[in-house]
Amino acid sequence: MNSMVHKEWYLINEVEQLDSPALVFYKERITENIAILTKSISSLSRLRPHVKTHKNAEITRLLLEAGITKFKCATIAEAEMLGICGVPDVLLAYQPVGPKIDRFIQLIRSYPETFFSCVIDNTFSLQAIALAALSAGVKVGLFLDLNGGMNRTGILAGEDALKLYLQADLEKGVEMRGLHVYDGHIHDADLSIRKEKAAAVLVPVRELSRQIVENGLPQPVIIAGGTPTFPVYAEMEDLECSPGTFIFWDKGYQDAFAEQQYLPAALVLTRVISLTDATKITVDLGHKSVAAENVLQKRVYFLNAPFAKMISQSEEHLVLELEAGHGFRIGDVLYGLPVHICPTVALYGSASIVDQHQVTAQWKIISRERKITI
Incomplete structure (x- = not known):
């Protein structure tokens, strides 16, 4: 009984x-959340989950076992954890400044099986990173960090952003890979409102992408959003998506985003x-x-x-x-x-x-x- x-x-x-x-982590639920994520997008190649939520090697390996090969992080330590796990493609979604540039270069040299990228939003940082990379004999991947309305970091998509992207393409030691836009200010409970706001964010981003190609450069990868807008961007075949909180969920997101x-x-x-x-x-x-x-x-x-x-x-x-x-x-x-x-x-x-x-x-x-x- x-x-x-x-x-x-x-x-x-x-x-x-x-x-x-x-x-306390509940392993069977973590596994289920990974399964929910992978079933919610057309291709695993479009997933670039953020590890800031779990900061953990064992969970990273579970994600790798599920077929996810691209990851996003915010700190050098998170990037090194991903290198330790043998992740193929890592974006440090943080512009390294000062000693962090040297640490990032050391990271690239220490984990040659992982291709590391970071973001830039200004000429000074671009040149400092390029010089450090050239001196160390390594290649640094770069994404142009765009301000999509959060007003925290990033350059507005427009003429200045195009100039910076084209300038970066000419620098030795770096390789321009695409555009990064985080929209953490979009967290409305109503999914239709999130869709409207996300669509507005993407208009200048896609226009910038078009201009980059028009100038003879390869089609840039576009990495967009976090967890709140993931259902929106998952439907758009030209975007990579970076949810993070999905791995554990929490009371805040459970109450706010009922569609997930x-x-x-x-x-x-x-x-x-x-x-x-x-x-x-x-x-x-x-x-x-x-x-x-x-x-x-x-x-x-x-x-x-x-x-x-x-x-x-x-x-x-x-x-x-x-x-x-x-x-x-x-x-x-x-x-x-x-x-x-x-x-x-x-x-x-x-x-x-x-x-x-x-x-x-x-x-x-x-x-x-x-x-x-x-």
Whole structure:
């Protein structure tokens, strides 16, 4: 009879063996999310997932096993992790400046089986990277970083962008590969609105691409978007897509982007450490254990305490209010779904891996560090 009792997906057998707070990855759900992703696009060659969410070698290898060969990252450590895994094609979607240029060149020399690219949006950076590459005897792939409205980095698609692209094509030591546009400002819950805004972003980008070809250069690769606009760009055969959060999903994206059916696959585990009063409990999930950039009520959602209200949070404590008679006792475990999983993962050195309710391994969050070896 007991074998017929439903068991919630997130519950962990012998959970008392896990110290808290802990980061937990559910392997079967990660595998399912990869399958959902690969089925949602016409060709795996158009996928370039961002590794900033998981920062993990084992997950990278799962993606490689699924047939994905191109990846995107934001730090030298993430790029090195991809090199360690033998990824064929890596884009550092960050313009290296100062010592990062030398580190990037060292990375290229250390992992010759991987072709590394980075982005540029100005002449100074172009010339500095080209000079470093030429001096080291390596070839650096370059993508022109375009400002699609986020107003963070990038050059506006237009006359100046064309001039910079053509100038870069003449530089020795570098190889222009295409255009990169990130649209993180587009995160409307309504998919039709996201489609309209994404279409507007692409108009000048495609025009720039046309002008590049008109000037006798090869058709540039266009890398566009993140997770919110992935369903839009996945339908456009001329684009590479770079979702990242899909691998774990989180409460924020689960609520905002209902058309995407990925499964929550990473949780934070916490314990009751104090019964503060008749309606309040304190757990060991502070700022250091879950991303705290959002307002207090938008940091974590507890699967086994869905009506818990967050009262206060400090470095090592989180105070929750529940109804009287809530039944929680000292040492009880709460399973938290972060609202923003990417920076939450970066708070942990390793994750416990759960498969069929059992903890089976520990995976290091290897590229949470600013430096692995380079």
